Amino acid sequence: MKAGLASVLLPLLLQGASPVHAYEKGGKHFINWDAHEYPIVSHWNWHRPFPDHGDPPMGFETKCNVVKKFHARSYRLGDLRNGEGHPLYPFSDGIQKYIAGRTYPGSWDGVDHGGMQRDLLMMEWRELPVYVRKWIEDNEMRRPEMDDGRTWRFMVFQKKPKKVAATATETAPLRAVPTEGAESSTWKLPEVADRDKVVFFAPGQLYPILPLFNAKGGGKCEDSFSDLSRYVPVAKDDSVVAWPFEHSKADHENGKVEIYFKIRAEHVLESEHGRDRRVLWDTLMRNARRTERKHLRAEREAGRDSLGMPERDEL
Template identity: 35%
Template sequence: MKLSLLSVAPLATTVAAFGAHNQPPKGEVTKTDNFVWADPFHDHRLAHKLTPSCTVEKSFAAREFLLHDLYEHDPKGLWNYGDALKTIFTGRPYPGGWDGLDPHMYERPLMLMEYADVPVAVREWIEEAEREVGEEEEDERSEDEKKKKKARKNLFAVFERATEPEQKVTKTVVPAKTAAKAAALRPLDTKRVVIFAPGALYSILPLWVADEAAAEGSESCAKSLLSLDNYAPKPKDGGVIAWTTAHTAPNRGKGERAMTFTIKAQTLQAAGAASFGGKEEL
C-alpha cells in the first residue's frame, strides 16, 4: 500500500479541480498493511499475570494536516514542504494514521511538530536512522537486515523551517555525522520542523516518554523505556508496552490545525513482583 501523497501529479490536478473550499471525496478506512500494534492496556493478560512496575504518560502539541492540505499555504497547509514531501516519500508504504487506521486518499493525516519539542531520544533515533540509510551498503549484513534498515528511512522528515510565505523547502536536514556532533548542535533544532504520519509513532512510542520517567525520578524506568528491545506489541514479563491513549482533532471548520496527542507507556513485571518505582496503575 503506497503513500498516495506520492501519486502526486494526479493528486495535484485533483486537488486543484476541487479548489480550496470544496470537500474532497473520502476513501474507505482500513487497517494499515503490516501494522502490528494494538492498544495493549485492555489485554486481559495484564490483570491476571502482569502488573506495571512504572507508568508514564505525556502529551505533545502538534499540527495535523490532511493530504488535501498539501497545496494550502501555511497555516492551513504544507505548501512550503509539499514538493519535498512528494520526493521523500515516493514509493514508501504509508505507515498509517492514528491507531494504524488508513483513511486513504485525501483524508490521510500528516503531523508537523517543532523539532525542538520532540524528545531528544526521539531526535537521536531519527538522526541515527538517517545516518544508517546514508551509508554505503558494502557490508556483510543479511538482505533482511538491509531491508529493515531501509524501511526506517523517511518515516520522519526533518526540515529547516520555512521563514517566508512563498519559500519552497526542497530537501531534508542532513544529520550531523556523529551523535556527539549532533548533541553539540542541538540549538539549531529550534529552527527546524519534523513531518510524519501518525503511524510512524508506534514503533518508537516508549522513546517519547522516557524523559518524563527520568523527570519523575525513576531512572530505572527511563532506562527500560529507552531500550526498544524491551518494547513489543504483546505484554510480557520485563517488557514495555505503550499506546497513544488520546489525540484531539483540530477545528478544521475554523481553519485550525493545532492538536495534542498523549502517549502512555508501562514497564511490566510478573504479578506480585517488587516494583522499582514509578506510578503503579493500569
C-alpha cells in the same frame, strides 16, 4: 478440540487486542471511531496492550506507569497542494517528493483514510523529547539513502527565516553528510538550531518508538523506557509496553489543526499468579498439540489399513 480451544482463547484475545478503545484515569474511555469506519493499513501489527479499565495487562504487575501529553498540528496530504500562504507551503515540494512511492505507515490505530485525506502531523523539533530526537538523528537522519526503506520516514526540515519570502521548493529533509569510509553513526548532522527545525510524520510512525516519548523524566523507569530492546507489542516478564491511548482530532473545515495525544508507557513484571497461569496454559496447549498429533497419526494409519498399504518400515 479446535472449537474448544477457540472458546477459551477468544475472551483472552479480546481482553487485550481491540485497537479502538483506550483508557484514561477516572474511568473515561476514548473511542477512535475512525477505526470502525475506515480500513487499516495491510502491514499494521500493533494492538493496545492494556485492558479497557486501565489495569496492567492480565497476569502482570506494574513497576512504573508514566502518562504524558503532547501537542502537534494535524494536516492532510491534500493540504500540501493549498499553495502560497498555507503553513505547509514552504515544505510541500520536499515532502511530496520524499514520500512518493513510499508506503503510508497508517494514522492512529493504523487507520488509512486514503489518498489526499491521509493524516500528516507536524511538530516543532524542540518539542520532541530528547530521546525521540536522538533516535531520529541516529536512525533516520544518519541512515544511508540506500538503506532508507520503502515506508515514510520522519522528515526534519529547516524552517524558513521570517524575513525570507516563503517559497515551495524541492528542498529535501535534513540529513547527515556522508563521510567516505566512516560509519554512518559518525556522519555530521547539519548545523541548524533546534528552534529552526520542524518534523513531519504520519501518526503510525509513533508506534515503534512510543516508550521514548515517556522516557525523559520517567523516574526509575527512564532507563527501561529509553531502551527499545525492552519494548514489546505483547506484555512479557520484565518488559515495556506502550500505547497512544487518546488523541484529539483536527477541525479542518474551521481551520483548527492543533491536536494533542497522550502516550502511556509501563514497565511490567509477570505476577506470581500470571506465571502460574502461563505455565498451566503452556502445559495445556502442549498436551493439546500432542493429542492432536496422535489423533492425526491414528487417522493416517486407519486410512493406510483400509487401503491395504504396508507400514513405512515394510516399504
